[in-house]
Amino acid sequence: xxxxxxxxxxxxxxxxxxxxxxxxxxxxxxxxxxxxxxxxxxxxxxxxxxxxxxxxxxxxxxxxxxxxxxxxxxxxxxxxxxxxxxxxxxxxxxxxxxxxxxxxxxxxxxxxxxxxxxxxxxxxxxxxxxxxxxxxxxxxxxxxxxxxxxxxxxxxxxxxxxxxxxxxxxxxxxxxxxxxxxxxxxxxxxxxxxxxxxxxxxxxxxxxxxxxxxxxxxxxxxxxxxxxxxxxxxxxxxxxxxxxxxxxxxxxxxxxxxxxxxxxxxxxxxxxxxxxxxxxxxxxxxxxxxxxxxx
Numbered sequence: 001x002x003x004x005x006x007x008x009x010x011x012x013x014x015x016x017x018x019x020x021x022x023x024x025x026x027x028x029x030x031x032x033x034x035x036x037x038x039x040x041x042x043x044x045x046x047x048x049x050x051x052x053x054x055x056x057x058x059x060x061x062x063x064x065x066x067x068x069x070x071x072x073x074x075x076x077x078x079x080x081x082x083x084x085x086x087x088x089x090x091x092x093x094x095x096x097x098x099x100x101x102x103x104x105x106x107x108x109x110x111x112x113x114x115x116x117x118x119x120x121x122x123x124x125x126x127x128x129x130x131x132x133x134x135x136x137x138x139x140x141x142x143x144x145x146x147x148x149x150x151x152x153x154x155x156x157x158x159x160x161x162x163x164x165x166x167x168x169x170x171x172x173x174x175x176x177x178x179x180x181x182x183x184x185x186x187x188x189x190x191x192x193x194x195x196x197x198x199x200x201x202x203x204x205x206x207x208x209x210x211x212x213x214x215x216x217x218x219x220x221x222x223x224x225x226x227x228x229x230x231x232x233x234x235x236x237x238x239x240x241x242x243x244x245x246x247x248x249x250x251x252x253x254x255x256x257x258x259x260x261x262x263x264x265x266x267x268x269x270x271x272x273x274x275x276x277x278x279x280x281x282x283x284x285x286x287x288x289x290x291x292x293x294x295x
Contacts, residue, residue, distance in 0.1 A: 016087045017091060020057055020092050025066065027067045030071070033134065056072070058077075114144040118243075132250075133249045134256035142178070150186075185248055185258055187248050190289045258287060
């Protein structure tokens with residue numbers, strides 16, 4: 001069962017988020033989603049109902065961002081691997097990722113953690129997990145081979161780089177290609193039980209407001225909670241790629257805010273996401289989903 005389900009006393013429990021960190025990363029790639037998650041509450045009028053708890057992992061105790069900020073990790077990668085099943089979301093910030101891509105050892109620590117996260121979901125599809133990259137963090141996902149068969153995006157200056165890495169991963173994997181998309185964020189394996197007749201479902205519409213692509217927009221708030229309670233949903237998740245792991249890639253730096261608001265809407269409620277955006281005085285720009293639904 002996922003952490004969003006209720007505690008023994010009936011109160012909603014916390015969504016556990018693990019951020020990776022590395023030297024040279026973009027500060028906003030981490031602090032943007034962190035700011036969004038920190039404002040989200042199950043009851044926006046009750047400060048004690050925080051919806052997300054965030055932790056940080058890095059190869060060293062301190063990392064220095066591209067902007068010169070020094071950040072401290074809670075754990076190293078060995079500890080993260082040991083406690084990986086405690087988390088619901090793994091966030092991979094971007095910026096300064098080339099040294100990681102260039103590492104020659106067999107399993108660079110960031111890539112090893114990404115792969116382990118995907119393998120954990122395949123082994124245990126009964127729990128809903130999310131892999132979320134910001135900006136060029138998606139290049140690490142591509143290198144790890146977890147974007148095959150999915151749609152993905154990255155910073156606009158790196159679309160070609162992402163395509164090359166995805167093609168290399170396909171050649172070394174099962175030949176499934178990745179659809180690189182020019183979007184704010186792209187969601188794969190989004191879940192919502194649509195029922196037999198979508199036209200009678202009040203929570204969905206058939207296309208995006210801008211008509212750019214046929215899609216389905218979710219307007220409910222119980223998808224994540226309910227999908228973990230239904231056996232049929234768990235069984236369906238097991239048949240999806242990577243065991244139904246929700247994979248979200250966002251574009252350039254500020255789009256991490258948009259994708260984070262999406263996660264708040266999907267895991268808490270859309271009203272909460274809108275309230276967080278209001279508090280931050282930020283205009284939420286929507287992304288797209290692949291073979292799923294969008295909020």
